[in-house]
Amino acid sequence: MKPIKAVLFDKDGTIFDSEKMYCDSWVESAKAFNQHFTAKMYDDFVGVRAVECYARAHKMFGEDFPMEEFIAHNRAYIDHQKSLGLPQKPGFSDFFSQLKQLNMPIGLVTSSVHDAAVLSFTKTDYMDEFKVFITGDLVTQAKPAPDCYLMACEQLKLNPENVLVFEDSSAGVAAATSAGCQTVAIPDYLPVDKQLLGKCIHVLESFEQAHFLIDRISTQ
Known part of the structure; x- marks a missing residue:
């Protein structure tokens, strides 16, 4: 590892165990509008910006489908779940606490738009710790770019x-490694492409296995 001077985290699937919630939101919303949409079909939407997901769904459901009403229903479901507090990935809280003690810059890089990203952190105090907060609406090309x-x-x-990144998806790992960041993959809902895993400095099962990185960073 080269010297680490900052640590960046993806949000969904990395910090939060949220993909099931998003999947449920799509299945439930489609059912409310009498459309066929299964949990398996949601796999193609993982790691994709919401605006692109809605565009794909519009083609899937048909040009005459009331997409704006569907989006409103889907967003209301997601926002309600976020307001209750999203479950966190195993070991993240402890790892984050140890990282803060190093007084190292910490940031978030997500494909979510700003307001949706902020809402995800309801009932947490992580927002106060982020030195940078990069959301999908700030860039022209989203992950995997x-x-x-x-x-x-x-x-x-x-x-x-000199930046360490934690990602869970193929799109996220591709974005981080293409940027030249030192990347740790912790695969979540879907497996990460094997070629992309080969570009990572570590592949872990959870943050519970990541504490050795704290030791390495603190002694560099």
Whole structure:
């Protein structure tokens, strides 16, 4: 590992165990509008910006489908679940607490738009710790393009090789590694492409296995 001067996290599937909630929101919303949509069909939407998901769904459901009403229903479901507090990935809270003690810049890089991203952190105090907060509406090209991570590094005034990233999806790992960041993959809802895993410095099952990184960072 090259010296680490900042740590960036993806949000959904990395910090929060939220993909099931998103999947349920789509299945339930489709049912409310008498449309066929299964949990398996949601796999193609994982890691994709909401605006693109809605565009795909509109083609799937038909041009005459009341897409704006569907979106409103889907967003209301998601916002309600977020307001209750999203479940966190195993070991994240402890890892984050240890990382804070190093007084190292911490940031978030997500494909979610700003307001939706902020709402995800309801009932947590993580927002106060983020030095950079990069959301999908700030870049022209979303993950798997590297733009979001390059923007984060630019704001931190750091070279990507000195930034450690935690990601869970193929799109996220592709974005982080293409930007030149040192990337740790913790696969979530779907497996990460094997070629992309080969570009990561570590592949872990959960943050419960990541504490050795704290030791490495603190002694560098």
